[in-house]
Amino acid sequence: MKSFLELPRFQKQLIAATADLILLPLTFYVAVLLRYDSSTPQLFEMYFWMIVAAPLISIPIFLRLGLYRAVIRFIDQKIVYVVVLGVSLSVVCMAALATFVHSAPLSRGVFGIYWVSAILYVVASRFLARGYLLRADDRGGSAVRVAIYGAGHSGMQLASALRAGHEYLPVALIDDKKELHGATIAGVKVWPSSELPRLVAEKQIKEVLLAMPSLRKAQQKLILEQLEPLKVKIKVTPPIASLVNGELRVQDIRDIEIEDLLGRDAVEPDLGLITSCITDKTVMVTGAGGSIGSELCRQIIRLRPKRLLLLDMSEFALYSIEQELQEIKKGQGSEINVLPFLGSVLESEKCERILRTFSVDTIYHAAAYKHVPLVEHNPIQGIRNNALGTLCLAQAAIAAKVSCFVLISTDKAVRPTNVMGATKRLAELILQAFARSQTGTRFCMVRFGNVLGSSGSVVPLFRKQIMAGGPITLTHPEITRYFMTIPEAAQLVLQAGAMGEGGDVFVLDMGEPVKILDLATRMVHLSGLEVQGDSDATDAIEIQHVGLRPGEKLYEELLIGSNVEGTQHPLIMRAQETEIPWTELQRLLQALEHACEQFDYEKVRALLLQVVAEYAPQCGIEDFLWNEKRGAATSLAATASDIGGQVKSSKPDLKQVIK
Known part of the structure; x- marks a missing residue:
């Protein structure tokens, strides 16, 4: 049977046609016997030419209808329609031929019985062959x-x-x-x-x-x-x-996917909200090549803005999203002008020139360093990019008379325990202060938790570790996180931005927090494997607890206080948070910037604690440069102390020298 399965397609078609060539005449003769309920030489002689004509007429019709082109193992119920049509056409042709060839009329009952019998034979033979071939193909056990x-x-x-x-x-x-x-x-x-x-x-x-x-x-x-x-x-x-x-x-x-485990059904967007700041307007997205920024761009371009400006420091990320947006444009047949800009939000002069030149109406500010341990090890760059970068861009937006400015914030800004969260909370405070000190630009911020599939997300990491046979590395058995899909988060950001009145902190409904240990365990089970400790199987996946990383929280929160109210969207809430007046905040920001320029890590930490009142660092200063210098200084001091001791012990007595 395996050798038959490996035959060329033409030979298989030839075998099917040969079977019909033999069995269709037999089917017609059976129809004659059923009609007359007897078999005589006269009957056979009367219908001989019809018996011969049955395959000669039917097979060309079947060929024309493509019956022999169908792969037997792939056929389904649709083949029945082809067979009925083919047999019906052949019976009509045979009946017409009988009228011209035979002087005596032939029984119409014979043709009727043959029509039914031929359909049954052709359909049944194909499905029987299909079942037999499938069983034969399964014997290898590889499926x-x-x-x-x-x-x-x-x-x-x-x-x-x-x-x-x-x-x-x-x-x-x-x-x-x-x-x-x-x-x-x-x-x-x-x-x-x-x-x-x-x-x-x-x-x-x-x-x-x-x-x-x-x-x-x-x-x-x-x-x-x-x-x-x-x-x-x-x-x-x-x-x-x-x-x-x-x-x-x-x-x-x-x-x-993790979204299957969360069980969250997407809420239909409010078109009035989602288009009000975008359609026929000039929109700019910072961090356009990142996880959230790129998804914002994809959704924005489908809402047909007048122009879409992209700003990112990464050449590759900017190139990738710009090419993708060009494909989306081509697909929807639009002429939206997509303009990619290489640069940083810290380049205030360049940002202001871009905003003024293209009369930008709306900014979605997604540019930020977000990886907690990396920012903890590089705190000054985190402060400069996340907080001072937001300050530069906000000042440029005010100068260029941008109508709406939306900051993408994070749940890590709530009672932060790490530098990244503190910088995002500081960015929120900056925009809140600007919202109270001027009226030209409407500032708001949207705060949400982890987005699935973003860079640094645990889900792709866990999947990769499971595929490699483990172990899964988990920081702590009790750690929990909120999760949301990137498209859902971006869609809600666009809608929240339209609801801002000035200084609003919007919080997205992230559902219930997920225990990461439970998530890892379920991913193992749904991959058909077991967790080591629950099973003695050789392929069981080990889960290792490696300890919390610098600045990492066990539990994330979305609100600092309890003062929260609903909005016109069921998944978006408005929070009332504490603020700092611009005059006071400006002085602190100037001192913070100066400390960053001097790489004065102790002063930076002290100012960050002062300006973000809720900041409660869980570790000391983790900057690599600071730790290296401190280690070198400690080592040098220890060496000097040892040398001093040795000199003192070996110093000769003056009296003995005089003597």
């Missing part, structure tokens, strides 16, 4: 045995697609609809979900494919929680809206 969760239209499509391929072998369909239990769909039996644990063991199921693309995220999360104890790999289908023509294909199956 992954899977169960498909969902026996609806999508499940049937997926089962058919998998049966036609080599990678997966569907052995069970799972559905909780009682009327489907025991039914066979696409050659696979349907079982209730309660039977899954037994089926996994008996049928050696390695993966479960969730084929319910119309399912809401919250419902999908419940199903994933039920499947987790099975310790088999889980894969899911994307939402029905993202499928090509609503048809499910094998390539649409993907691994579990």
